[in-house]
Amino acid sequence: MPKGRGNRERLLRLGSTLLQERGYQGAGVQEIADASAVPKGSFYNYFKSKEDFALEVLDHYQQESCAELERILSGSGGPLERLRRMLDAGIAAMKSTDFKVGCLAGRLTQEVAGQIPAFREPLERHFQCVRDHFARVLVEARDAGEIERSLDPEATAEFLVNAFQGAALRAKAAHSEAPLENFRRLVFDHLLRLSGKRTS
Amino acid sequence: MPKGRGNRERLLRLGSTLLQERGYQGAGVQEIADASAVPKGSFYNYFKSKEDFALEVLDHYQQESCAELERILSGSGGPLERLRRMLDAGIAAMKSTDFKVGCLAGRLTQEVAGQIPAFREPLERHFQCVRDHFARVLVEARDAGEIERSLDPEATAEFLVNAFQGAALRAKAAHSEAPLENFRRLVFDHLLRLSGKRTS
Numbered sequence: 083m084p085k086g087r088g089n090r091e092r093l094l095r096l097g098s099t100l101l102q103e104r105g106y107q108g109a110g111v112q113e114i115a116d117a118s119a120v121p122k123g124s125f126y127n128y129f130k131s132k133e134d135f136a137l138e139v140l141d142h143y144q145q146e147s148c149a150e151l152e153r154i155l156s157g158s159g160g161p162l163e164r165l166r167r168m169l170d171a172g173i174a175a176m177k178s179t180d181f182k183v184g185c186l187a188g189r190l191t192q193e194v195a196g197q198i199p200a201f202r203e204p205l206e207r208h209f210q211c212v213r214d215h216f217a218r219v220l221v222e223a224r225d226a227g228e229i230e231r232s233l234d235p236e237a238t239a240e241f242l243v244n245a246f247q248g249a250a251l252r253a254k255a256a257h258s259e260a261p262l263e264n265f266r267r268l269v270f271d272h273l274l275r276l277s278g279k280r281t282s
Numbered sequence: 283m284p285k286g287r288g289n290r291e292r293l294l295r296l297g298s299t300l301l302q303e304r305g306y307q308g309a310g311v312q313e314i315a316d317a318s319a320v321p322k323g324s325f326y327n328y329f330k331s332k333e334d335f336a337l338e339v340l341d342h343y344q345q346e347s348c349a350e351l352e353r354i355l356s357g358s359g360g361p362l363e364r365l366r367r368m369l370d371a372g373i374a375a376m377k378s379t380d381f382k383v384g385c386l387a388g389r390l391t392q393e394v395a396g397q398i399p400a401f402r403e404p405l406e407r408h409f410q411c412v413r414d415h416f417a418r419v420l421v422e423a424r425d426a427g428e429i430e431r432s433l434d435p436e437a438t439a440e441f442l443v444n445a446f447q448g449a450a451l452r453a454k455a456a457h458s459e460a461p462l463e464n465f466r467r468l469v470f471d472h473l474l475r476l477s478g479k480r481t482s
Contacts, residue, residue, distance in 0.1 A: 105393055107307035182396060188451065192392040193305055195455035196382060205455060233472060241445070241468040244461055248448025249441075251388065255395035255405060261444055268441040272433060273468070277477035 090128045092118045098139045102183040106136055106193050136190070137200060143186045144208040151215040161223035162274060165216065166266075172246065173262045176253060184254045188247045213239045229274050242269065290328045292318045298339045302383040306336055306393050336390070337400060343386045344408040351415040361423035362474060365416065366466075372446065373462045376453060384454045388447045413439045429474050442469065 096118040100109045111132050115122040129135040154168050176184055187208040194201050216239035223229045249265035296318040300309045311332050315322040329335040354368050376384055387408040394401050416439035423429045449465035 104397070105305075105307065107305065108393075108397070189392060191455040192389060192451055193308075196303070196457075197308070202455070209452070230472070237464055237468060240461065240464050241449075244448035244452050244465065245441070245445035246448065247451055248444035248446065251391055251447055251451070252409070252444050255391040255402070257396075261440065264437055264440050265444065268437060268473075272430070273473050 089118070089120045089124060093120055093125065093128060093135070094139055094142060097135060098143060098186065099179075099183060101136060101139055102186050102189055105189055106132075111135075133198060133200060136194075137204060140186065140190060140201070140204050140208070144204065144211065147187075147208065148211040148215070151212065155215050155219055160228065161219050161226055162228045162270070165219045165223065165274075166270060168215070168219070169246065169266060169269075172250070173259060173266070176250060176262070177259055181254050181257045181259070184250045185247060188250060191247075209243060212243050216242055223274070228276070230276060233274075238273075245269075289318070289320045289324060293320055293325065293328060293335070294339055294342060297335060298343060298386065299379075299383060301336060301339055302386050302389055305389055306332075311335075333398060333400060336394075337404060340386065340390060340401070340404050340408070344404065344411065347387075347408065348411040348415070351412065355415050355419055360428065361419050361426055362428045362470070365419045365423065365474075366470060368415070368419070369446065369466060369469075372450070373459060373466070376450060376462070377459055381454050381457045381459070384450045385447060388450060391447075409443060412443050416442055423474070428476070430476060433474075438473075445469075 093114065097109070097114045100114055100117050103109075104113070111125050112122050114132075114135070115125045125135070129138065150171060151168055154171060155164055157164060157167070159167070172185075187205055190201055191205050195205055213236075217235045220229065220233070220235035220238055224231060224233065224235060246265060249261045252261040253259055293314065297309070297314045300314055300317050303309075304313070311325050312322050314332075314335070315325045325335070329338065350371060351368055354371060355364055357364060357367070359367070372385075387405055390401055391405055395405055413436075417435045420429065420433070420435035420438055424431060424433065424435060446465060449461045452461040453459055
């Protein structure tokens with residue numbers, strides 16, 4: 083059933099944008115169906131409920147994000163250069179939607195993680211994957227002598243992932259990349275610099 | 283009209299908790315009225331709409347948060363000690379509700395800042411106030427030689443406020459203070475330390 087498959091994929095793709103823009107509570111099944119040019123009744127042929135739908139959207143989002151991180155992490159350049167590229171990719175993605183669309187996982191964390199237990203495990207899996215990629219490149223950076231040896235890669239990765247979420251949240255509210263630029267500057271000019279290279 | 287005034291205050295106080303727990307979209311007027319033991323019809327005697335109500339709740343929240351920051355900032359101890367106390371107060375507030383209630387401004391930023399323009403200015407005012415307090419104590423810390431001279435107080439304050447939001451978001455999702463503890467450790471053991479005092 084090629085048409086059905088097309089509908090399903092369109093719902094997942096366009097619904098993802100709507101979930102990020104309006105949030106879980108703000109995006110109704112009717113709107114998701116309308117945005118995807120699929121009759122509302124058909125929505126329930128593909129998904130049991132909005133929760134079921136959002137969990138699948140999140141699963142796709144998680145897989146794509148992690149594949150993208152993997153691609154950048156295994157690319158050329160030194161460890162910090164690749165870390166910078168990972169962060170730049172996140173900033174560029176937000177910028178491409180004029181800061182209307184941020185991190186789906188962040189949005190769902192804020193909105194539903196506390197209330198709908200089914201989201202907790204996939205959200206945790208998403209952040210764990212991002213943290214793991216950051217930690218791996220920080221281990222490399224430490225071994226290459228690019229950052230202080232006293233910086234624990236796991237803890238620093240956790241810090242960076244969360245701090246980026248906060249900066250992204252503010253960028254979205256302000257429709258501006260300034261909070262993300264400021265994040266990048268503080269991280270690379272101060273936190274991830276060797277003492278000897280400091281300008282002070 | 284003492285009763286009316288009591289209703290209004292109860293709506294603002296209990297509604298604030300509900301807005302933080304459920305979010306703007308998740309908390310209906312009926313629920314807000316129920317939680318405050320006020321008839322739904324009476325809600326509209328005090329507030330024109332949920333938007334009007336939420337804006338007033340945010341205004342109270344902003345004033346209280348800033349008064350609390352002012353109190354801690356003008357207290358005893360060195361600059362970094364007071365900054366730590368400011369952050370600890372935020373962590374303790376979240377912990378006291380078992381991480382169900384986080385920062386109202388963060389929640390509204392995520393949920394409605396992009397969609398309801400009326401929230402943008404008061405949200406910006408809130409974050410500006412917090413940033414200003416952080417920046418003032420960082421200027422003191424720099425002048426007292428407690429942090430690197432190369433750290434710009436304004437930019438660092440902005441970074442910390444946003445990074446804290448991100449850590450708080452994750453703490454809420456995980457019902458755990460671990461992300462906040464990690465934030466505190468990275469900030470005080472690494473970012474806000476003098477090179478000479480580094481352990482590396």
